[in-house]
Amino acid sequence: MSKETSAEEKILTAARRIFENKGMSGARMQEIADEAKINKSLLHYYYRSKQKLFEAVFKSAFNTLSPQINTILSSDKDICEKITDFTYNYTSFMVKHPYLPNFILQELNRNPEFVTELISSKNIPGMKKFKNQIKEAVKKGKIKDISAEQLFINILALNIFPFIGAPLLKGFLETSDKEFKVLLENRKTEVADFIIQSIKL
Amino acid sequence: MSKETSAEEKILTAARRIFENKGMSGARMQEIADEAKINKSLLHYYYRSKQKLFEAVFKSAFNTLSPQINTILSSDKDICEKITDFTYNYTSFMVKHPYLPNFILQELNRNPEFVTELISSKNIPGMKKFKNQIKEAVKKGKIKDISAEQLFINILALNIFPFIGAPLLKGFLETSDKEFKVLLENRKTEVADFIIQSIKL
DNA sequence: ACATTTGCTGACCATTTGGTTAAACTGTTT
DNA sequence: AAACAGTTTAACCAAATGGTCAGCAAATGT
Structure with a gap:
């Protein structure tokens, strides 16, 4: 939440929240980006694809x-x-x-x-x-x-x-x-x- | 399965099968149509939308x-x-x-x-x-x-x-x-x- | 035989969605 | 201050997807 948490971490936290209650197919990359308050491209910068991000979570x-x-x-x-x-x-x-x-x-x-x-x-x-x-x-x-x-x-x-x-x-x-x-x-x-x-x- | 089963019934059976193991968001209308061996438009003919079809199932x-x-x-x-x-x-x-x-x-x-x-x-x-x-x-x-x-x-x-x-x-x-x-x-x-x-x- | 409703299909459309790219910004090294 | 590497963003793109629509086909009624 604080400014100190790295983008990568913010993404994982956001992805956890979204994936956990929408599932893989129900989750949207944009939604995860919004939740993490970062640009959608950054998701692909740290995790190559939705699949990869999902697997991490x-x-x-x-x-x-x-x-x-x-x-x-x-x-x-x-x-x-x-x-x-x-x-x-x-x-x-x-x-x-x-x-x-x-x-x-x-x-x-x-x-x-x-x-x-x-x-x-x-x-x-x-x-x-x-x-x-x-x-x-x-x-x-x-x-x-x-x-x-x-x-x-x-x-x-x-x-x-x-x-x-x-x-x-x-x-x-x-x-x-x-x-x-x-x-x-x-x-x-x-x-x-x-x-x-x-x-x- | 037989020729006798109505299209509406075939759709419901197919939708059941697809929805049950892909969930609402994971299921694709085309996939349900394929499974039922009918045209995708027919899904909308009998059930107005994916949501309605899902609710029926x-x-x-x-x-x-x-x-x-x-x-x-x-x-x-x-x-x-x-x-x-x-x-x-x-x-x-x-x-x-x-x-x-x-x-x-x-x-x-x-x-x-x-x-x-x-x-x-x-x-x-x-x-x-x-x-x-x-x-x-x-x-x-x-x-x-x-x-x-x-x-x-x-x-x-x-x-x-x-x-x-x-x-x-x-x-x-x-x-x-x-x-x-x-x-x-x-x-x-x-x-x-x-x-x-x-x-x- | 003709008209009319009902069942069904292919072509098409608008939007959504995952993903890419090039450029901008930031901090660090030289 | 220039070069450089790592980070972030806006603008785009191609494919997928739910949905529509005009028309064909096949019953059904008259």
Whole structure:
């Protein structure tokens, strides 16, 4: 915002804002330029094309989301503590960036090959460790028998969906934005309880 | 597909297909015309504009999804049976229409006022009945104390998210399309178990 | 058989949009 | 102060895109 921020940075910030709520095809280069308060040509000066600019934004967004998900797979914490922590941290973070999950999943659905590209380039930990952790916990009788995959899906679903489905949920629940925020606030702890309740013996 | 299907119908089918995986702004009228194998002008003959055509597709899609969600709110079944049925029916249906949830939520996020419009026009049952059902069940000691809103969010999250998040999940889980389909198949019953496990005393 | 409505198409148009280019401006080096 | 490199802008451009329109074709009515 200040005069000090470089043009390149201003562009990225503006592009983030526009792409995140209009998507790749809905965004206009002119609109991004206006948002950044610079000339449209400057966009092409720093990023050669719309596609390139978009990729910069997308990768940056994905690299914000994916480390959080990775903590589930790679942290050494106890499974229950892991769930509690993730739920709290993820929801806290997403309340501040509510468009992020929608943006990422949207473009991922439109362009599924992105995933393989991004996941193979970044060091995604893989399921092995998490699978072992669940298998161990089941064997030791700490939790009920559940597949690591399904548990993983459930954890993500319960945490991510409220942000993607917000407009739908607000409609069906007949809640105002404020009331919905309260619901989200409560989920920071309730979701973990819900999951743990379901897997503990 | 056959010669018998009217042009109007062919257009709607083609538009559905294109809009569902490119979104409003990503779809091209020419592309829809090609898909329907008719002249582009005919699109404007039956539907005056891209916007109108899109709205026809969107409403049709929303009217496919919303009755399913309504069953949670309005059916008279026992809460557990309701969850079991919904989980099975919804997932079965979505496996055949995997783009639907993503399409609807995408456009709803871009255009949140759609919800109020659609929900007020259609007879959405409202939360009252469901809230009472939960309150009753809690009082009778059938289930643990949980807010109807949170339970509702959780049910939708666990059922809808796997379809919206499919590319992301496939990436992290390192599963092929086939393996992922198996996971979805298992969810038809496992999700209900998961939820019920979590709310029962 | 003729007229009239209805369905359908090719050619065309105005605007939008991503992208280019040459020139101007700014700060730094010589 | 002149030369130079990096940054920014206005003016343009070609292609794409949503939309129109006059007319053809095929039913439908009389």
